[in-house]
Amino acid sequence: MLDALIQQSVCLTQHYTGSPVCNPSRAALLTGRYSHRTGSLDTLEWWGLERLALREEWLLPLGGLAVPGDLDHEAAKEDKEREARSDVHEPSRPSRFVSFAPLRDFVFQPAALDHYAATALFLACVRRLRPDFAPTADDARHIARICRLLEGMPLGIELAAPWAGKLPLGEIADELAAGLGLLATTLRDVPPRHRSMRAAFDRSWALLSVPERDILRQLSVFRGGFTREAAEAVAGATMADLSNLTDRSRLRVEPSGRYAVHELIRQYCGERLGAEHEAEAGETAEQVHDRHAAHYAGFLRVLEPQINWRASINSEVGPETGNLDAAWRWVIEQGRYELVQAMVMGLYHIAVAEGRYQTTLRLFDAAVQRLRAQRGRGEGGAGDAPTDLLLALLLFCQGHMCIDLGLLRRAEACTEESLAVLDGIAPGRLREEQTLYTKGLVALLRSWQGEFAEALRLRGELLSWLRTTEVSVWPHVPQVGTLFVQANECASLGFLTWHLGQYDVAQGWLRESLAIREQLGEERWRAYGLRTLAGVLRTIGELEDAERLTRKGLALSEAHQDRIGIGWSHSALAATLMSAGRPGEAQSHFVESLAVAQDSGHHALLILSLNGLGALALRRGNLDEAGQLYEESRASFERLGIAGTLRYAEAVIGLGEVALARGDWSRARARFREALAARACRAWEKMDAVAGMAQVFAGEGDTSQAAELLALVAHHPFTAHATRERVEALLAELEAELPAEVFAVATARGRARELDEAVECLAA
Template sequence: MTRLMISLLGPLQVALNGEPVTGFATDKARALLAYLAVEADRPHRRDALAGLLWPDQPQRKARQNLRQALSHLRQALGDRDDAVPFLRVSRQTVQFNLESDHWLDVAAFTALAEACRRHRHRRLETCLPCLRRMEKMAQLYRGDFLEQFFLADSDVFEEWALLEREWLRRQAVRVLSHLADYYERRGDYERGRYYAWRQVELEPWREEAHRQLMRLLALDGQRSAALAQYEACRRALAEELGIEPTAETVALYERISESAGRQVGESAIANLPLSPTSFVGRQEELAELAELLANPDCRLLTLVGPGGIGKTRLALQAAAAHIGAFAHGVYFVPLTSVSSPELIVPTIAEAIAFSFDSHRDPKEQFLDYLREKEMLLVLDSLEHILEGAELLVGILRYAPGVVLLATSRERLNLREEWVYAVEGLTYPEGEAVGELGTSSAIDLFRQRARQAYRRFSLAETEIPHVVRICQLVEGMPLGVELAAAWVAVRSCGGIAQEIERNLDILRARLRNVPERQRSVRATFEHSWNLLSGQERAVFRKLSVFRGGFRAKAAEQVAGASLAVLSALVDKSLVRRVSSERYDMHELLRQYAAEKLQADPQEHNETQRHHARYFAAFLEQQREHLKGAKQKQALLEIGLEIENARHAWRLAVARGYAHLVEQSLESLYHFYDVRSRFREGIELFAQAVERWRGDSQQARIFGKALSYQGALYRHLGLHRLARTCLERSLGIFERLRMQTEQVFCLINLAEVSRHQGKYEEAEQLARKGLTLSWQIEDCWGMARSLLLLGLIRYRTGDVDQAQALLEESLAIGRESGDQRLIMPSLNALGDVACHRGDYTKAQVLFEECLALSRELGDQFNVAVHLNNLGTVLHVLGKYAEARSFYQESLETCRKIGDQKGQAIALSNLGEVTHALGAYSEAQEYYQAGLTIGREVGDQWATMACLNNLGETACALGDYEKATAHFAEALKIATDTQTLAMLLKILVNLAVLLARRGQRGQAAELLGLARRHPASEQATQEKAERLLDEMGLTPPDSVPPLDAVAAEVLAGISPH
């Protein structure tokens, strides 16, 4: 909602946050606001404002009054503490702030008037987009500017207001006059009278408005009222101006008196057929078509699209909106049954009721008739008589007032032609069923289903099936309507399944539907019959592609030359979706696939070409994915991922092992970086099952299994990950595949680290590092060093950790692989946080976030959002921190990262705890703990337990706090996670102090304050608690292990 709404057309009204502002101290404050808001394009000197409102006052007194008025105004608007104030006030000037959150009716009115003035059109009064703007202007004009608002002691202000009032009223009267004329031409006499009457209300002496009213009343059969209006006009002119009506008005009066009323003007001319059903959606398209039809340069507009896409219905709706905009009518010319170009002229002539003279050439007569006409001709279905398109050029040349709106499955390919590609109705993408409110395809299905079966109701359980139906037909109106017609005898789920199986369900059983519109198949057959033999061959072969294709792929897989591909685009059978990419409507693709499958040999050969092409494509991207061209390679694979999946499934099913091996690594990197873990797992499972137990293909089996394991790890499914990775490692060792061994060792080390098995993780990482050095594997070296650094960091050796991480970063930067750079930078950010260098940490995390966003790596986006939130949290910026944590949580949920969810929930709990909402914080911690336990992530489990203990302690529940701290301390001690161990001891110190064990509390705080593994934030917290609780730590304390063991023994249940 706009914060400040100012209405000056009519009585002055001001609203703030939807509530009327009535607290203005004086009318001068209101006047000041009105003036500043209208004249907001420049700052105003205080002296000038004082002179405007207090012209008769001494300057000093006037300036004092201005200060008071300004103060009252700002108080009424709540403007003093606003980040973006409504008023910009300095010692010398005052200006209304155009950047503030406000709306002014005068500004909106003026902007619409200016838009009409600048708009390119044939004539303003017949321009539909401008008429729509004028309707908005009429709505805004509630009355004259500052109606009934006067400053009796300020002639200067009143003179300014008068000039504004007169200019705005002239604009309003002009607008109302145009609208009354337009609706008279459309035959909407009631609407026309409304606009004419408003003119008379504003200017009772306006004779033209009275004539409009008289004419509109007469045309509507209200002859007596029309004659009475003449008398009202005569009285108004006598009273206001002392004159008699003009001869034109008197003549109109006499015509009405002498007639039945319907001959006093011309009614709208149109022959558009009435539609048997409602029109749904397409509002954006209608607005675009209105703009094009208003453009004087666009006189031949062709709606192009495949059969069933709704070209004719859209053209009729657009034409109907233009009734009244063309002086000599709007006509629909159906050409479906016209069999030759020679019949086009007589068909149009019949539609516009033109009769030929037998002594002259019909075409010549026809063009002569059109020469002086202003018409919109809707020429429907031109694709089968394209040879007659030259006639359209003749019409455009000889009849400058005629505009042609054509529909065709194929472009006319005329120089004068403007092409408008018609797509399907809007429908939800993917599984986004929440977008139903903006889906016109769903609306169409619902309406036609109720028409077919009155008891139909779109139940919650049926929504996904209806969404699927609309997706399968890609919003094609004919497909949606034919599918909806089956709801009386089939469930929506059953209809969707049948569409996926074949096209035959999409047929109508209605008697009065044209033959080629009775089924989607019939519609497509009509287009198929218009193709050449070569076009048919390419069209059916293109059906093997999924999700679109490039011209090069079409050439190599389907033998499509650029000329043939362009011809199929022109015929609306293929869509050009970008400068380099094409696709097909899904129903057309299904139809083409049926044609291809009719020849098994051609079908198998085309599929094989497709599989080979995309396996080679993936192999080509493999090296790019590991270097500086990584981002582009990911984008390329992303565009072709549906084709790659389809090719993979075929290669696996037919046992093309060499093609599968070509594809494996690139697919893994794509699914890993894009965080599409489950999708990747399911894909690799196909190869695992295909070659399980096949000793000849152990290499492929091992690779697919290892990639499954790595993706399981990202989902936090450590047990499954370990099983896959250990088995594949055994295979690679047997086959002496060293690069693959490194991959398994590093992923196993990651699994061990997340399970808190740091010793095992270090051994695996060192083994991976040694092997990486031997085979000069940069990825292996960087990842091994990263892991060793992370382990050192977790176990408290921060200096050694930093050295290892910097070495890993150097290798990553040298390789140009952003996926190696990001994790090292992120870990170095953790080290900076540990040392209390939050500025450096923020810079590092922001660089990481930028890199991960650039790559589309949602897994790491979530990690870096979380870490940035931690920095902001420590700096006390709780609202910003919460926002980052929340986005991290939502991202983790989206990609299925359970460990990330647990950590984000823990951090959300921490920031909520900091704001004092302890119960809410507990809910976050408990949710995070549940996930942490489920996936076996020790860090998340420890963090949530420690936080639960701290919150329980704050709430005075010491027994529960003790239990949480004991469990967290046990895990931290077992895993030697020293930084977390010290955090737990600091929180325990608070609990011990409250229980009277102040000496032990002081010992724990003293240890945390000095220990090298203690994070800066932990040290500062320990220092603060010592001061707050008045504790003095001992000069020396036992080693951390001994202290932790003693505390754990003291608080653990016996």
């Protein structure tokens, strides 16, 4: 059998290394799995467009050479789906539940390329032309992406690799994502059918029946695979049609039951759709795209009201993100605003659950730019309710995502524009609803900017309005009414009163929010309320209840596959475990939350994770590591131009504590002053900074002033339980050092002192 293959100029490669067994100059269409036990090839794999019949034997189409990501099924699946999407610039990120940071770091190291058959073959092909080629870390990342785009197809790799001498590797990857034009060679010793991917596909295309071609052309509009129902709705394909195309290796069935088309085949069929579909089928390619877009708009329309209620939503939506992105681009291009309206909230909720911020911002920006241009041309005009309401909604969604990314200036601009657009619309139910959302966004911005009292006022007004209005709001379900949004406002009021040091009041608001969600049976955002309530309990020292609630919230977020919620829960649980004196467990949870933050770009989650890891390093006595982590946290605020906003004080207080541990009183004083001057310094952070200043005074020998400030902190209701315990221990040490009368006078002065006056004095 091998002799027959060799005679047909087929290249065999050992699957575990990708090194050639015979005819290395030919494009590889088969690989054999090498057996160390027998020293022979015991399995052959075929990547042709139809099953290989040889001497009346059939070889199953098992797929391409191993590519980076194949070591983890979920990571490989996500990469494959992501690369099949039309937006090729979205950065790689790990799956929802497992941190793939070790895998990511391994794959993008140059030495790792030799561990995968596909990337090893790519390197071998490049080195035939450039023997001294030594890939950098960036090169390794691009090579891995190229091989994933080609799905390990050896012929594709053989045709793509020679371009490495002419184009940057990143450009090669982008070209491959865009089409087949790059995959060709002029070498004379290559059989004509292997000189380009088009030539290889042309030969196979000619063997298809007319109905098979018709279906494949239409299936090319899908991105990242499709379900049987979607294939029927868009391409009119029956189960028998799909089974036939699967048997002939034009399609493959994933373990989930979804159908997939190799990306190169999909691109080829897409070219055929544009070139010949109208002549062959009597309808335009645009009509096929219209059906695809309408199907996925309908898909989101049905799922949207269930997003926060049904746990399986994200698992249903996740595989369809490529199709949803493609459908969105199509309806924007065609000006189908009724379909845009049907998709907005669904895509927004997916973005904030999955952390798909950058991609979704780009998608929404395309719509915003088009709607702005339309208004500028006077098409519909300012005050045209449907399109202006849509513009206001898109700006609201963009603003909220920008806050999550720490882009507060852009969020402010989105908010202002949204309110300005709404002002030009005649009063009505839809305008009132959108105004409610946008004012809530204003309150969220004020929270980030440290204007807690103003945010509290706005939230209170919104809650009062919701409790008295009959206007329908999202999710527009009669039995829910305004209760879902009321629960959001109660939770926000709890968050704000916590930050203001009103810990009992905060618990009341948060428990009310949780009661409403339990009444509604809504669990995804219930996890947020549980985490926030746990934060309040952690502040006042009720650690057992805090841990219990946080673990419950983590379980809910995992059940809903809420990736960002999972990250928040890991961070909250880590903080509780750290307070409980369990640093090893806390470390692992902070690492999990950091992975989510880095891969999604979620700024607040990044800060919480870095600060938490910094605190753990400080407790271990690793001052260099602690300083680096806190400095990285602080620098992220400065890079975004948002120094002084929410959670900034925590980072600089950490830097102050590192300076204290080093005995650098001057630097410590500067950092604690910086924290006290931060406009978003929270109640307990003020107490932490004052306690830090007290230690500076003690270090410099002013023990009386230190005792006064420590007494203020120990006495004040804002002080966190952990800080109070630490301060009481420091006071006990000072009491042993100072004369009794001096200590008594100093502590009495501290207990009587007003916090605002002390903060103003210390920050000066």
